[in-house]
Amino acid sequence: MVVAPERPAAAGSNVGSIGDRALPLAAEPGDAEAILRVEHLSVHFPVRQGVVHTRTVRALDDVSFSLPRGVTLGIAGESGCGKSTLGFAVMMLQKVTSGRVWFAGSDLGRLDRRAMRQMRRRMQIVFQDSAASLNPRAQIGGILAQALDIHGLFPGRERAPRIRALLDMVGLPSNFAERFPHQLSGGQAQRVAIARALAVGAELIVFDEPVSALDVSIQAQIVNLLQSLQRELRLTYLFISHDLSIVRHVSDLVAVMYLGRIVEFASKTALYANPSHPYSRALLSAVPVPDPVLERERRRIILKGDLPDPTNPPSGCAFRTRCPLASAECAAQPPAPVATGSDHWARCIRIGADLPPTGTSP
């Protein structure tokens, strides 16, 4: 379900559809259909420059979206866009400057420590460098057992079968319980991290670049595993990645981020078929395709320059300094979301303008 941030949620709206799923188009806080709801979330970091002067990095700026249960939201963007910060903020691993995170109807910022700890069973995170997230001095069985211990689950005689079941769920033989992290390949380590996330019964899993460090054939193994588990256990995923090919493959909904803001939000089909924001269009045109004939024929939108200094972003639309469509009005104020289809919006005042022709790949 897609909610444009400034439009108030309308109860009882008609049912929209994303792919073959029928989903309500709006949700109230506490609505059981929306397992996760993020409202005007901002994470600002003060950065000291010199003795007196402090600037602010707006790592996350006014981010809002709703996520129905069982759906995968892909968060796509390049370095510095805030996607990892968003993942950590949703998990309450990163202090939030303003805004709210609602999980399964509860405002996470309002929970006391005990209630939050209960909540943590239901929301878990898998990181990019799985080997670094596993205690190198512990055996795999011990790593999984620790997760169970923290939440007091499967004690005593239930413990060993639970660990075997978890390893089996992620396609690892049960004797892997005796191995140490350094004895695992990258893909195997990632499977253990996934098993750990599942160990305590998570319903929502945040994946921060889970396959970027893996070889392409192993990526495919892990992605297939994640999709099977999602179907089997009705899991909800927040899938953070800079790889738009993988995002396309795994996501139902996609949010494209730039300098801390969501610049476009759409169903996967809508985004890839009809990207509206000039940054999304440039990003998609930059992704290489494994077909030399198509590559030769492509017309790439090559962005000029680099990401602006996050402590000193351009006024108005932060993308305007690199945007082929930028006009004088773009500097006036940050653009509000504009609907470009049902379940599709983008923050841009120049949507629909033709992009000027840029070079074909020679």
Place this chain on the structure above:
Amino acid sequence: MSLLRVRDLQVSFASDRGLVRAVQGISFDLEQGEILGVVGESGSGKSVASLAIMRMLPQPPARIVASELSLAGEDLLGMSEARARELRGAQMAMVFQDPMRSLNPVLTIGRQLVEVLQRHLGLNRRQALSRAVELLEMVGIPQASRRLSAYPHQFSGGMRQRVMIAIALSCRPKLLIADEATTALDVTIQAQIVELVKRLAHELDIAVIWISHDLGVVAGMCDRVNVIYAGRIVETAKVDDLFHRPSHGYTLGLLGSTPRVDETEQDRLTPIEGLPPDLIDPPTLCPFLPRCKVAVAECRQSMPPTRAFGPLHQASCFAELA
């Protein structure tokens, strides 16, 4: 005559578990101005082979043999270390994945560029600085003369990689090897760097070996491609032939497991199950057999010979895939 000739290159490493046979008989030619893609996964030997060509593998622990390894007719294996040092930077250069590992963090960019120019071209400081500015401009770094006094940490990742390319090309080498040079970069920056390298390769008539596990980048950049698995080239072809008429089970597997940004209906990726073989005890049959989905009866009896599938198209595979 080809610029680079490699015949039966073998690289092994002594380890306490035994001899690791990282490269087992690689042969290929590279012409001036060609961009050759090298595709393979971690541990396939693609990086080791390139380091061997660059004479950057100390022997021991490495042991490098080849029936031929020559650059512009000069024997790379037999030459002295002093001569190899003369060639590195001047005739052959390499760019790696992480520029922060290659750039000295406590020296300015200008100093690092000037060092290469003075050393290999014998320029004086003034000449070298002027050439350094030209080089930074060539790779698209704005305000080049000001940037000479900047330090690596003051550049973004994409800019640092451009600086590495500038350093690599500063002495107009005949051969440039790029090892996963854009893997760590954002996709829009990667697109810029790929365009830059293609343009410079054609303008300066440099031969490029582009090592990457990203089939998309290889498709957009390369003239020919070598596919490496378990220390061997299992398929080599012109780029269109490789992607449209793959003739080895591994190539097919790689293409099938690669997600595409333009995919339409593809419910599940087809991964290559399992893991690459142990290089300490390399198999006597096709190294890809345990993971291959198109294996035929002969695969279990003998090592497949290298067969031709078209002009410049060879694969070591018994299956008929076309």
